[in-house]
Amino acid sequence: MSRAYNFSAGPGTLPESVLVELQAALLEFSTCRAGIMEISHRSQPFEDVLQSAKARMRRVLGVPDDYAILFLQGGASLQFYQVPLNLALPTDATDYIDTGTWASKAYAEAKTVSDAKVIWSSKATTYDRVPAPMDVKPREAAAFVHYTTNNTIYGTQCAAPPATDKRLFADMSSDIASRPIDVARHDVIYAGAQKNLGPSGVTAVLLSPWALARVAEVKAARGGLPSMLDYTVAAANDSMYNTPNTFGIFALERVLAWVEGQGGLPAVAQRISGRAARLYAALDASDFWKPHAQPDSRSSMNVTFRLKNGDLEGAFIKEAHAAGLMELKGHRSVGGMRASLYNALPDEAVDALIAFMGEFERRNG
Ligand SMILES: Cc1ncc(COP(=O)(O)O)c(C=O)c1O
Known part of the structure; x- marks a missing residue:
């Protein structure tokens, strides 16, 4: 083998022991007599994988029992749009913290479906900093504050969430599962898997009970949502409204098992x-x-x-x-x-x- 030390920003390096497990499962998974990529997402063996992935996520991240855990596709980039589409009306004030490229992309998408505003930015200093928690001053009417916990491109990270009583939504793509987080303090957390959770092609989304209830209200007021972009549809179908990324979810489950082992x-x-x-x-x-x-x-x-x-x-x-x-x-x-x-x-x-x-x-x- 000639594997180098891999400092890639994502897709990033995966635990070698997990790669070996994946290699074996590609050819034959469990007692299936077929590989993990070759079995139905409706089969019991895959259903077990999905439930185990959710259970590990709940344990590892400390996700409250009443939060929904979804495994979607389209990357964190789709969440930039899906989050405000599901959780804000066109007139709702949605406040964004601009700490770099991904944060500003999230804001740009939110602008198309809500009254989005950048309430703090470090653009003037080439995104070399994140706000101190007390520096975040949301609008009085803000429906939520969106922030990026770790800015992959600029190398900055929030030590703590913004100090506000507003609802918090977070893009945790590049530091999820690297430190304990207060999930219950957030109503929405999302992360592309390809840094700390597994291969690309799976996006983990955590939604509070408030968030899921709010989607139902927004959906009614918007006159409906496209099924594939509707969190309530994904939740009601346990992330299997359509064929999920079965291999990606299996790999994520194995990576979380590795984290537990650590x-x-x-x-x-x-x-x-x-x-x-x-x-x-x-x-x-x-x-x-x-x-x-x-x-x-x-x-x-x-x-x-x-x-x-x-x-x-x-x-x-x-x-x-x-x-x-x-x-x-x-x-x-x-x-x-x-x-x-x-x-x-x-x-x-x-x-x-x-x-x-x-x-x-x-x-x-
Ligand atoms: C913090 C952060 N958010 C969002 C993205 C975009 O993720 P995706 O490529 O899964 O859409 C990235 C990608 O590196 C990222 O680092």
Whole structure:
């Protein structure tokens, strides 16, 4: 095998033990005498997978019993539209926190179906920070406040939810399952699976009882919703109104089993924050490196940085790749470097990156 340390921002690295399980299940799953991708989504073996995936999600994330857990398709990008379509009327004030590309895309979609407004933005400082919880000032009439817990492209992360009594909706695509969260404080949480939960093609959506009841009201006022975009249809059919991504849900179930085996989110969070701190310490150690995020907004999932001498960045990425450290190039919209440290990345990968950085600096500093 020649698997490198994979710092990809997503789809990202998956636990090797899970990949081995998936490999076996592709050929023959359980006692089915066929592979996991080849059995009916209505069959008992798949039904068991779906229920287990939901149960693990509930346990791992601490999802209250009365919240719906949905596994949808269309990525987090579809949720940018589906969330306000289902949960706001055209006249409803919907407040958005603009902390980067994905947050502003969510706002752009909300504008088409509600009275959306950006109430806080770090665009002027190239999205190098997130708001302190107290800095978020929603409109009096705000139906909800939408925020992005972790900004994958810029490498910033909210340490805590906004301090407001308004309903909270969160895009948790790039840090879900990396630390304990207060699910009950949120009415809507969604996340594309392809960072910490599994392969792309599955989107996890958590809805509070209030949210599901609100969809029914909005649906009536809008004169109906397209079935495939209607949360109540997805919930009533247990995510199987149409054929779900059966392989993706199976993989997600296995990844969550792996997270449980790691000791759950408190243990994962401790490991993740320790190694991110080591990497930031290396970046702070000399002015050879230029970390992008403000110290109090730094992400433990995506570490973004530049070199003081920008001309060396291409060589850094190329040489790192040759040394077995892949996908360190920053997002195409911002350049520089980005090391994504998702749950499944081994700690040794971060140590290897820090060692490589030291050596690169000695040769070029
Ligand atoms: C925070 C965040 N939100 C949304 C998206 C878009 O996700 P998808 O490609 O699943 O639509 C991404 C993708 O990287 C992301 O990082």
